[in-house]
Amino acid sequence: MDESYSSNTLITDDAIVRDRNVFILLSRELIFTSEVILGARILLEKNPKMLMIVLSWILLFLAGHAGNLCTVSASRTPLHIAGLLPLSEKDGWSRFFGYSALVGANQAIVDINNRSDILPNYTLVLNVSDTEGNLPAALNRLYEFLYEPPVKVAIFGSLLSSLTEVVAEVIGKWSIVEMSPGATTPVLSNRDKYPHIYRMLTSAAGFSGAEFRMCGMFGWNKIATLHETTEPHVGVINELQRLVSTSNVSIIAAESFYKDPYEAMERLKSKDVRIIVASFYERMVRKVFCSIFKLNMYGPNYVWMIPGYYSNGWWMVEEEGVSCTVEELKQASEGYLTIAYSKYGRGEEPGVGGRTPAEFRHEMADVVGYEITITDRGSVAAGYDCIWALAMGLESAEARLGRGLDSYRYGDDEFARTVGRAFQDLSFPGMSGPVQFSEGGDRSGDLLIEQNIDGVENIVGIYNNIEDEITWNRPTEELWYYSDGKPPFDSDITKTIELLQSIPISVLATVSVLAALGMVLGVMFLVFNIWKRNNRQIKMSSPKVNNIIATGILLAYLGVVLLGIDRSMVEETSLLTICRVRSWIIPISFTLAFGGMFTKMWRVYSIVIANKTKRKVIKDYYLFGIIAVLLLADLAILIPWQIIDPIQIKENRVPIPQTEDDLTRHEKREKLYVNCTSNNNTIWTLVIIIYKAFVVVFGAFLAWSTRNVKVSGLNDSYYVGLSIYNTVICCMVAVSLSFLNTSSIVVTFALVSGFLLLCITISLCMLFFPKVIAVYRKNEVADENFTGIRVGTTMVPTMAHKPRALGGDMPTTSAHNGEFKTATTDGSNPK
Numbered sequence: 001m002d003e004s005y006s007s008n009t010l011i012t013d014d015a016i017v018r019d020r021n022v023f024i025l026l027s028r029e030l031i032f033t034s035e036v037i038l039g040a041r042i043l044l045e046k047n048p049k050m051l052m053i054v055l056s057w058i059l060l061f062l063a064g065h066a067g068n069l070c071t072v073s074a075s076r077t078p079l080h081i082a083g084l085l086p087l088s089e090k091d092g093w094s095r096f097f098g099y100s101a102l103v104g105a106n107q108a109i110v111d112i113n114n115r116s117d118i119l120p121n122y123t124l125v126l127n128v129s130d131t132e133g134n135l136p137a138a139l140n141r142l143y144e145f146l147y148e149p150p151v152k153v154a155i156f157g158s159l160l161s162s163l164t165e166v167v168a169e170v171i172g173k174w175s176i177v178e179m180s181p182g183a184t185t186p187v188l189s190n191r192d193k194y195p196h197i198y199r200m201l202t203s204a205a206g207f208s209g210a211e212f213r214m215c216g217m218f219g220w221n222k223i224a225t226l227h228e229t230t231e232p233h234v235g236v237i238n239e240l241q242r243l244v245s246t247s248n249v250s251i252i253a254a255e256s257f258y259k260d261p262y263e264a265m266e267r268l269k270s271k272d273v274r275i276i277v278a279s280f281y282e283r284m285v286r287k288v289f290c291s292i293f294k295l296n297m298y299g300p301n302y303v304w305m306i307p308g309y310y311s312n313g314w315w316m317v318e319e320e321g322v323s324c325t326v327e328e329l330k331q332a333s334e335g336y337l338t339i340a341y342s343k344y345g346r347g348e349e350p351g352v353g354g355r356t357p358a359e360f361r362h363e364m365a366d367v368v369g370y371e372i373t374i375t376d377r378g379s380v381a382a383g384y385d386c387i388w389a390l391a392m393g394l395e396s397a398e399a400r401l402g403r404g405l406d407s408y409r410y411g412d413d414e415f416a417r418t419v420g421r422a423f424q425d426l427s428f429p430g431m432s433g434p435v436q437f438s439e440g441g442d443r444s445g446d447l448l449i450e451q452n453i454d455g456v457e458n459i460v461g462i463y464n465n466i467e468d469e470i471t472w473n474r475p476t477e478e479l480w481y482y483s484d485g486k487p488p489f490d491s492d493i494t495k496t497i498e499l500l501q502s503i504p505i506s507v508l509a510t511v512s513v514l515a516a517l518g519m520v521l522g523v524m525f526l527v528f529n530i531w532k533r534n535n536r537q538i539k540m541s542s543p544k545v546n547n548i549i550a551t552g553i554l555l556a557y558l559g560v561v562l563l564g565i566d567r568s569m570v571e572e573t574s575l576l577t578i579c580r581v582r583s584w585i586i587p588i589s590f591t592l593a594f595g596g597m598f599t600k601m602w603r604v605y606s607i608v609i610a611n612k613t614k615r616k617v618i619k620d621y622y623l624f625g626i627i628a629v630l631l632l633a634d635l636a637i638l639i640p641w642q643i644i645d646p647i648q649i650k651e652n653r654v655p656i657p658q659t660e661d662d663l664t665r666h667e668k669r670e671k672l673y674v675n676c677t678s679n680n681n682t683i684w685t686l687v688i689i690i691y692k693a694f695v696v697v698f699g700a701f702l703a704w705s706t707r708n709v710k711v712s713g714l715n716d717s718y719y720v721g722l723s724i725y726n727t728v729i730c731c732m733v734a735v736s737l738s739f740l741n742t743s744s745i746v747v748t749f750a751l752v753s754g755f756l757l758l759c760i761t762i763s764l765c766m767l768f769f770p771k772v773i774a775v776y777r778k779n780e781v782a783d784e785n786f787t788g789i790r791v792g793t794t795m796v797p798t799m800a801h802k803p804r805a806l807g808g809d810m811p812t813t814s815a816h817n818g819e820f821k822t823a824t825t826d827g828s829n830p831k
């Protein structure tokens, strides 16, 4: 482009046009005139009388046509149009669009001025100024146009949204109509703020519509946005936000940038976004895609949706400050989707101006200097159609107004509104496709969805923004040629499948049935113990303590069943309650069951071992007191635990290594453990275990110390001792099992619960079966077998009297002066 398009240069194509018109008409007149003279000569030769007549005709003809010739230019009133386009050398992108729009507009001016069927009384004059692609320059140029005569009847331009937004607001106040070949921002559809602007492109709101539609089609609910902080980009992203606000799509990250996108994109990367809708001018596109390359935000897991108005092959342009190679840019841009305008008509019929769109492209190629393909981004056709729309609108408005277009003065709102209404009624086949305007002044029409495949932007679908519908022109699987035919996921690389780790109901049912059987047995023993409480054999074994032991064992069965209830069976709130109950039941059942045995052993030890020389009376309530102390110790741990650090439900996820299949399906699996725990669960549990361990070890010591004691009055001490050993072993094994890493909670539960049930049942049976047997042997077996007491390695003499139960109290035996005497625990004599 030459420098004649520099700022505020008056383009005088109208002069050329007029010269061409005059030349054509003169040629026609001269040919006609010479034909007339030739005819006259023939006539003259044949009939000299005719000479005068013919001469008169010629004179009359010439007189008439001379008048015509004079009025071809002189009778047409110039109508000045102000052109505001970005044409600076320094802004290649703007120059590309601005210049191409100007080429098209100039051609339209020539075409229109050449015709007598449109604005026959006017000659269009296009005055063009360079906006330099920036707002201050654009406003300067606008005011120069406005303040310098002649009056401009309309504005052709401006082109960039960032400045059109302001220009359109200003001209709204001056009541001038404006026809832009390429300002796309959605904000311009606001007729209150921008009443007189029309544009030859659909609003970029349609970009957002198409992008939003694609989110719905491909199941993307989490998207991110990135935009330059100017129009049209702000408007496009705002429109997208408006659309998603009514749906289940959410924008999980929204970043903007002014000059360098890198940091904003780093933030996007940190949020692990995968579907990114971006809007920025071409001057930023290389920086953005270089950042995409550097941040590795491309490939099978990403979808980039960008505007489709960048020049073809933008990645091949060297740019200062962009440190990526052409190859790297090409790699990063593979597969992106664009929403683009259809810049050239696809019809095969001649349109306005008499050419088909293809002929038009071909003809204009000579002017722009390159072949114009149907997917060309330039604005030649838009510029051409803008001038035609202006001409048609003005002509129609003149008829509606009933006054000449040259009557227009700035501020003539009636004129501007009438022209605007005329625009809205237009419908003509333009070189950019069928031209029609919406009420908002936007061009009505479809948008193209394109995809960059190996450096070529291919049309893959059409978005009808009136119907909000996308028509794909290939199977959608083909869009995802770079991700195995499946659309990338909207967030993580893979979908996470949680596998809740739970106890199968069959296992829990088995454990529950066994526990229930144990409980039935326990209840039977308990009932038996109460029923036969006055029986001598039962009376001698402290039936009240036995009741406590049996109750503890019943609770222990219940605790085992509760251990198997998990999140797969009950709701979270119920599970929490069960967990809390369980955390109380297990230690308390242990205290009742083991505490009962422990106190019995302690009594034996206390009487037989520790007090060999004096009679000692230990009543049952003394034993209850010890159990109560043990229970209090439990409460001293459980209550603070419950208050300070209550048990909560916590989820623990353990990833499972991905298989080939998982990778293909973009899935990963993890085991989900739903645990009942508290913040310091380990500490609290350890405190309880240490306390219980102390009691167990002490109990074991007592049992071991009294292992050889066989006293008729303490008729179950032998079995209590065995039961204590059993408990010690069971506790050790059960604790070891619970720490066993079987990688399956089912196996762990089955082992632990099975073992606990076995231990509990053994203890239960050891304690109560001998009593049942003894009772049914008519209470005599224990007494008959009585031979004496072995203390340590010494066998002490046989007892003098058979013990007699009294009042349910355990008889006590004391060693005094080498002689054993039998008495009840409360010191009374047995009967």
Ligand SMILES: NCCCC(=O)O
Residues within 6 Å of the ligand: 097, 159, 160, 161, 162, 182, 183, 184, 185, 231, 232, 309
């Ligand atoms: N035709 C592309 C211009 C984009 C805009 O500024 O709206």
